Amino acid sequence: MRRIFDRRRFLQASGALLGARVLPLCLPNSAYAAQLLDQASVALLETPLNQNPFTLGVASGWPQPQSVVLWTRLAPEPLAPQGGMSPLAVPVKWEVAADPAFKKIVATGDALAMPDFGHSVNVEVAALQSGRDYWYRFHAAGASSIVGRTRTAPAWHDVVTNARLAFASCQNYEHGYFAAHRDMARQNLDAVVFLGDYIYEGRGHDGMVRKHIGQACKTLDDYRQRYAQYRLDPDLQACHASAPWMVIWDDHEVSNDYAGRSEAALDPQFVQRRLAAYQAWCEFMPVSLPHVLGVTQSKLNQALTHPQPTVFGALSIHTQFNWGQLFNLYALDGRQYRDPQPCAPIGKGGSSTVLAGACPQLSDPSRSFLGAQQEAWLKQHMGQRSVGWNILAQTTLLAPLHMGDGDAARIWTDGWDGYPAARQRFLHDIAHSHMRNPVVLSGDVHANWVSDLVVGANADDFAHPKLPVIGTEFCGTSVSSHSSWKQEKAERVAAQSPHIRYVRTDQRGYGLIDLSPQRMQVSLRYIKEIVQSDSEIGTLAQFLVEDGKPGARREA
Numbered sequence: 001m002r003r004i005f006d007r008r009r010f011l012q013a014s015g016a017l018l019g020a021r022v023l024p025l026c027l028p029n030s031a032y033a034a035q036l037l038d039q040a041s042v043a044l045l046e047t048p049l050n051q052n053p054f055t056l057g058v059a060s061g062w063p064q065p066q067s068v069v070l071w072t073r074l075a076p077e078p079l080a081p082q083g084g085m086s087p088l089a090v091p092v093k094w095e096v097a098a099d100p101a102f103k104k105i106v107a108t109g110d111a112l113a114m115p116d117f118g119h120s121v122n123v124e125v126a127a128l129q130s131g132r133d134y135w136y137r138f139h140a141a142g143a144s145s146i147v148g149r150t151r152t153a154p155a156w157h158d159v160v161t162n163a164r165l166a167f168a169s170c171q172n173y174e175h176g177y178f179a180a181h182r183d184m185a186r187q188n189l190d191a192v193v194f195l196g197d198y199i200y201e202g203r204g205h206d207g208m209v210r211k212h213i214g215q216a217c218k219t220l221d222d223y224r225q226r227y228a229q230y231r232l233d234p235d236l237q238a239c240h241a242s243a244p245w246m247v248i249w250d251d252h253e254v255s256n257d258y259a260g261r262s263e264a265a266l267d268p269q270f271v272q273r274r275l276a277a278y279q280a281w282c283e284f285m286p287v288s289l290p291h292v293l294g295v296t297q298s299k300l301n302q303a304l305t306h307p308q309p310t311v312f313g314a315l316s317i318h319t320q321f322n323w324g325q326l327f328n329l330y331a332l333d334g335r336q337y338r339d340p341q342p343c344a345p346i347g348k349g350g351s352s353t354v355l356a357g358a359c360p361q362l363s364d365p366s367r368s369f370l371g372a373q374q375e376a377w378l379k380q381h382m383g384q385r386s387v388g389w390n391i392l393a394q395t396t397l398l399a400p401l402h403m404g405d406g407d408a409a410r411i412w413t414d415g416w417d418g419y420p421a422a423r424q425r426f427l428h429d430i431a432h433s434h435m436r437n438p439v440v441l442s443g444d445v446h447a448n449w450v451s452d453l454v455v456g457a458n459a460d461d462f463a464h465p466k467l468p469v470i471g472t473e474f475c476g477t478s479v480s481s482h483s484s485w486k487q488e489k490a491e492r493v494a495a496q497s498p499h500i501r502y503v504r505t506d507q508r509g510y511g512l513i514d515l516s517p518q519r520m521q522v523s524l525r526y527i528k529e530i531v532q533s534d535s536e537i538g539t540l541a542q543f544l545v546e547d548g549k550p551g552a553r554r555e556a
C-alpha cells in the first residue's frame with residue numbers, strides 16, 4: 001500500500017509532459033519533484049483507492065490569455081478528517097483537450113496531491129490558446145474525475161464582440177439550496193465572478209433548510225470540512241465545472257465582520273484562526289497560488305510539500321483580469337487590509353449601527369477600506385489599458401444609504417458607509433482615471449441595489465441630484481443567505497436617495513451580464529423557492545448601461 005518514495009519508479013510513472021508548463025504541486029520537471037520528495041521523505045500512494053477520490057468535483061479559474069488554473073481535491077470521504085485519505089502523496093494526472101470527448105488532447109501532465117495541502121491539486125496550465133474553450137479532467141489512484149469545461153481569456157489586442165459573465169455572493173448553506181448555481185451552469189458563461197461569503201463559518205442550527213456540520217469553524221480541519229460540505233452540493237459542483245471563476249472573499253470565509261487582524265469578539269487567537277481559514281481558502285479556490293502566496297514556483301512547491309502555516313498568514317488576492325479589448329476586471333480585497341469598523345461598542349469589535357453625528361471616527365481621513373497599498377495599486381492600474389468596460393469587482397455596497405431621516409440617518413459601519421473618506425477617495429480615483437465605462441459589482445448585503453455613482457467635493461455629494469454620474473453599481477443579491485432588510489424599509493431609503501435606481505431585498509439569486517462594446521445588459525436572476533432544490537428561476541428585472549453613458553436604465 002505505501003512505501004517511501006522511489007525516485008526511479010516515480011520518474012517512470014510520471015511520464016512525459018506535452019509541452020505544458022506545469023505549476024504548483026506539479027512537476028516543472030520530474031527530477032526536481034523527485035528531489036523534493038526525497039528531501040521531504042514523503043511517501044507515495046501507489047495502489048488504487050477503494051473509493052472514488054473525486055467526490056468534490058473539479059473547478060477552474062484565474063483565466064489568462066495563455067493559462068488557466070485547474071483544481072480538484074482527493075477526498076474519498078470528504079467530510080471525514082483528512083477527507084478519508086492517508087498521509088501519503090498521490091500522483092495525479094491531468095489532461096486538457098480541445099473537445100469535450102477528449103479526441104484531441106492538447107496538454108497533459110503530472111501533479112502531486114500533498115497531504116499537508118489537504119490533497120488539493122492546483123495546476124496552472126500554460127501555453128494554451130487565447131479566447132477559447134477547453135475541457136479537462138484528472139486521473140488518480142485508479143479513478144477519473146468528471147470533465148470540466150473552462151475558457152482562456154482573449155489576448156490583450158483581440159477585439160471581442162461579446163462576453164457573458166455571472167456575479168454572485170453570499171451562499172449560506174443553511175438558508176437554502178444553490179439553484180442559482182444550477183442556473184449559472186446552464187448559461188455558457190465566459191466566467192463566474194464570485195464576490196465573497198463562499199462559506200459561512202457559523203455552527204449548525206436546527207430548523208434550517210440544511211444544517212452546517214459541527215461548531216463554528218476555528219481550526220484548519222473545521223474550515224476544510226465546511227468547504228467540503230458546501231462543495232458536495234451538486235449545483236455548486238456543476239457551476240464550477242461549467243466555467244472559470246474569478247473569486248474574491250468577504251468576512252464569512254473567516255469570521256463575521258472581521259477587519260484585518262481583528263474580529264468581532266476581539267479573540268486574541270484570531271490571527272491563528274484567520275491563518276487556518278486562509279489556508280483552507282487556498283486549498284479550495286481555483287486561484288493562482290504563486291500570485292496569491294507571493295512566491296516563486298520553486299518556493300511554492302517547497303511551501304506546499306510541508307506548508308509552514310505562516311505561508312498563509314497574508315494572501316494577495318487582489319488582481320486584474322483582462323478580456324481583450326472588451327473589459328478589464330479589477331478584483332479587490334475589502335477585508336484583509338481594512339481598518340476596524342468605527343465606533344464599536346466598548347469591549348467589542350465588528351459592526352454596529354451608529355448615528356452619523358455621534359461617531360467622530362467616521363470623518364477620519366486616515367481610515368482605509370482597501371488599505372493604503374491596495375489603494376495605491378488600484379490608482380496606478382485603473383485605466384492603464386484602454387478597454388471598453390472597466391469592472392470593479394468588490395465586496396459590498398458602495399453607494400451610500402445614509403441620507404435622509406429616520407432609518408436612513410443611521411449608518412451600518414461594516415459597509416462603505418462606515419468608511420466615507422475611503423469611499424470618497426475610491427470614487428475620486430475612478431473618476432480621475434478617465435477609464436471608459438466604470439461599473440462596480442458588489443455583494444454582501446443580500447439584496448439587489450442598482451445605483452448611479454457620483455462624485456463631488458465631499459462624501460455627502462450623493463445627496464445632490466445634479467452631479468454628473470461617473471459610473472454604475474450593480475450590487476447583487478445573495479445566492480441563498482437571508483436578507484435582514486424588509487422591502488418597505490429599503491424602498492423608504494431609496495426614495496430619499498436620488499442615485500438609487502432600484503432595490504429589491506426579498507429575492508435570492510445572482511446577476512447575469514451580457515457585454516458587448518456598445519452595451520452592458522444586466523439581468524437580475526431570482527430563485528422562486530429558495531427552500532426547494534429544483535426551484536424555478538426567472539428574471540426579476542433587467543438593466544442596460546450604454547457605452548459612454550454611465551448609469552443604469554431599466555429595460556424590463
Ligand code: FE
Pocket residue numbers: 169170171197252444445446478481
Ligand atoms: Fe453574506
Ligand code: CA
Pocket residue numbers: 197250251252444
Ligand atoms: Ca459579508
